[in-house]
Amino acid sequence: MKSVLVINAGSSSLKFALFPIEPELARNPALSGQIEGIGATPQLSAKDADGNHYQESVLTGGSQGEQHKDSLNHLFRWLSAHNPDLDVVAAGHRIVHGGELHSAPVVLNESVLRDLEGFIPLAPLHQPHNLRAVRAVAALIPEIPQVGCFDTAFHRTQSPLAQAFALPRAISAEGVKRYGFHGLSYDYVARQLPDVIGERANGAVLIAHLGNGASMCALREGKSVATTMGFTAVEGLMMGTRTGSLDPGVLLYLMEQKGMNAKTLTNLLYKESGLLGVSGISQDMRTLLASDAREAREAVDLFCYRIAREIGSLAAAAGGLDALVFTGGIGEHAAQVRAQVAKLSAWLGVAIAPEANDAHALRIDAPDSRVAVAVVPTNEEGMIARYTLERLAHH
Numbered sequence: 001m002k003s004v005l006v007i008n009a010g011s012s013s014l015k016f017a018l019f020p021i022e023p024e025l026a027r028n029p030a031l032s033g034q035i036e037g038i039g040a041t042p043q044l045s046a047k048d049a050d051g052n053h054y055q056e057s058v059l060t061g062g063s064q065g066e067q068h069k070d071s072l073n074h075l076f077r078w079l080s081a082h083n084p085d086l087d088v089v090a091a092g093h094r095i096v097h098g099g100e101l102h103s104a105p106v107v108l109n110e111s112v113l114r115d116l117e118g119f120i121p122l123a124p125l126h127q128p129h130n131l132r133a134v135r136a137v138a139a140l141i142p143e144i145p146q147v148g149c150f151d152t153a154f155h156r157t158q159s160p161l162a163q164a165f166a167l168p169r170a171i172s173a174e175g176v177k178r179y180g181f182h183g184l185s186y187d188y189v190a191r192q193l194p195d196v197i198g199e200r201a202n203g204a205v206l207i208a209h210l211g212n213g214a215s216m217c218a219l220r221e222g223k224s225v226a227t228t229m230g231f232t233a234v235e236g237l238m239m240g241t242r243t244g245s246l247d248p249g250v251l252l253y254l255m256e257q258k259g260m261n262a263k264t265l266t267n268l269l270y271k272e273s274g275l276l277g278v279s280g281i282s283q284d285m286r287t288l289l290a291s292d293a294r295e296a297r298e299a300v301d302l303f304c305y306r307i308a309r310e311i312g313s314l315a316a317a318a319g320g321l322d323a324l325v326f327t328g329g330i331g332e333h334a335a336q337v338r339a340q341v342a343k344l345s346a347w348l349g350v351a352i353a354p355e356a357n358d359a360h361a362l363r364i365d366a367p368d369s370r371v372a373v374a375v376v377p378t379n380e381e382g383m384i385a386r387y388t389l390e391r392l393a394h395h
């Protein structure tokens with residue numbers, strides 16, 4: 001079975017999906033899953049197209065780096081054991097940061113990889129793991145082509161104004177600008193929208209990608225015009241463990257008065273804040289919604305408030321608001337978060353139908369809502385498979 005292997009490698013997880021490509025690229029993967037807990041006790045879980053579920057431990061030891069390598073080895077052994085006639089003809093990777101140059105997927109070779117390693121400091125939670133997976137696949141199956149698909153590429157349609165910081169020109173000229181992320185998700189969702197909201201898909205649309213990382217994108221005619229994430233994936237919305245936008249003066253205060261250095265601040269901004277930091281309980285929205293603790297409530301309230309504030313800002317960037325679309329783990333499943341955000345956005349003409357919202361229906365706007373409101377499940381892996389084949393067809 002000729003297939004494309006899609007890999008989305010995170011700091012402690014390795015998500016994968018296998019898409020058959022004959023007679024044409026399959027809509028759904030034949031097999032998908034993840035190895036979670038890399039760095040501690042990695043576990044593989046997967047499901048196939050027939051609905052069978054698999055779960056097993058990954059035997060590994062050593063450093064986090066070695067565990068990543070062992071996990072990928074394990075995955076390949078497991079894949080060939082489950083599909084004896086498996087024929088992986090290409091690998092497509094999610095690569096979070098593509099910098100200024102990459103506005104489209106790229107065939108990965110040594111010089112491209114070295115170039116992309118330069119962005120590791122800009123996406124410390126993602127980029128090193130993304131690239132490590134590319135090298136590991138190259139070592140295991142050197143004969144297959146690999147394609148990198150960037151989270152930043154979708155936003156390269158934005159005006160220079162939307163990408164600029166108010167910094168001295170010399171610093172901006174070095175590439176210190178707003179890149180934006182979650183582009184694979186926005187691209188996938190934007191392509192579904194005409195079927196869901198009709199011609200409003202060409203108007204002023206806001207997509208809220210609310211997962212572990214969270215951002216929002218304003219689109220016009222299906223193209224990105226503004227987004228909440230900036231130079232790095234820490235700007236904008238409050239996230240699972242990331243602060244989102246923060247007065248830069250807080251960083252200066254922590255450095256000068258508390259003696260924090262770059263490493264401590266990186267941990268604080270990326271790993272100890274957000275839902276986890278504010279609640280002191282968990283980064284997991286499910287846990288917080290199920291909790292009676294006041295701190296859990298406050299974390300969810302701040303999460304929703306920040307989204308509503310950014311909706312106002314992005315509506316200004318888009319010049320209006322015709323549709324609001326939720327996606328990502330939280331956006332797709334947390335009816336309470338959608339309801340809270342909608343309530344705070346009533347002034348913009350947003351009103352949702354509670355029954356449709358509770359049922360996670362595709363359209364959740366109330367009959368009298370001026371704004372179309374939709375829930376569209378994202379599919380970053382499917383988007384990567386498609387990009388990979390398209391890129392290789394023109395190689």
Ligand SMILES: Nc1ncnc2c1ncn2[C@@H]1O[C@H](COP(=O)(O)OP(=O)(O)O)[C@@H](O)[C@H]1O
Nearest residue numbers: 210211212213283284285286328329330333334
């Ligand atoms: N049924 C649910 N109700 C509320 N939140 C959910 C539900 N399912 C998943 N989530 C939340 O979605 C988030 C993870 O989103 P996801 O898009 O899967 O993350 P990632 O960025 O790792 O791909 C977590 O906060 C999780 O709690």
Ligand SMILES: CC(=O)OP(=O)(O)O
Nearest residue numbers: 181182211212213233
């Ligand atoms: C860019 C980013 O934040 O990605 P994720 O949501 O996977 O953490």
Ligand SMILES: [Mg+2]
Nearest residue numbers: 211212213328
């Ligand atoms: Mg995600």
